[in-house]
Amino acid sequence: MMLPMASLIRREYLRWIRAPTWVISGLMSPILYLLLFGQAFNLGKLLPPGTPASALSQVLSGAPNYFSYFAVGMVAFASVTAAMFSGTGIIFDKQLGILQRILSTPISRRSVFLSSLVFRGMLTLIPAFLVVGFALLLADVPGVAGLTVSSGVTVLDSVQFLAAALVLSVAFTALFLSFGFAAQRIESYFGVVTILQLPILLTSNAMYPTSIMPTWLQYLVGFNPISLAVNIMRMSLFGTAGYPYSAGIYFAGLLAWAVLFVGLALLLASRALRTNPAASPTGSALSQAIAE
Secondary structure: OHHHHHHHHHHHHHHHHOOHHHHHHHHHHHHHHHHHHHHHOOHHHHOOOOOOHHHHHHHOOOOOOHHHHHHHHHHHHHHHHHHHHHHHHHHHHHHHOHHHHHHOOOOOHHHHHHHHHHHHHHHOHHHHHHHHHHHHHHOOOOOOOOOOOOOOOOHHHHHHHHHHHHHHHHHHHHHHHHHHHHOOOHHHHHHHHHHHHHHHHHOOOOOOOHHHOOHHHHHHHHHOHHHHHHHHHHHHHHOOOOOOOOHHHHHHHHHHHHHHHHHHHHHHHHHHHHOOOOOOOOHHHHHHHHHO
16 A cells, blocks of 8 residues: 555656646745735734733734734645645546546555645645745844744744644645545536635634634634634744633644544545546556656
8 A cells, every 4th residue: 555655646746846837836825925915914003002012912812913923824824725726636637537547556545545635735834834934034124024933932832833734734635635536627626615715714813813803703713723723833832821722622623623624535535536437457557647
């Protein structure tokens, strides 16, 4: 199982690296959000002059300024946005007949799904951590807001931050991959993804504090997997003051969402792959499909 999966992961890597336009555009989007949206949409300036910094930090879940609050939310935003495109490659493989060739080999259907999940899940972390690095660099640019972290950040906090970003990426990559396996046309795929994207993102605390939302929306935000991941990441960088639960509770909720999404994706992908016609098993078919 591991050798065929490694071959399929290598194919995913080659396809990704041979499309420089897609790579550059995927990395540039988070930067533009930080430069334009993050700099312009500054909620801190809406407070009356002379408002103590501690009051602003309490509203922003411990973040010293709005840009720092927003930059961490953008890590989740970038991960989910990148995961949205994970299912498009599956649809193109089906339309070009490549997936049928892969399925004609002795490789298991589950390995086909897991190879895409492993590579695409890791791939979505690239724009996410590009956000962190770029936001930190902006802090040294005069006249520009940048990410400011707590002086007490430890190695354990960094691991906690990475774990939350990774689980969130894997969860949404699995979800959107399952849509790719189930959809037959690219229009159908983006129709479903577009319907889901904004409600998922806007019912989270990635871009604005929960305290300014109506009560009914606060309940939705509290269960949103993006909010759970962002809470963990902000607690890692800004401290735990003001949060009703510990990072472990938030992480348990995030893991529950990830297990649900991956399990649902495995079910949908397995059903979709069983309906694909496949020829008799041949070892050369997999090599030919990987080469393409």
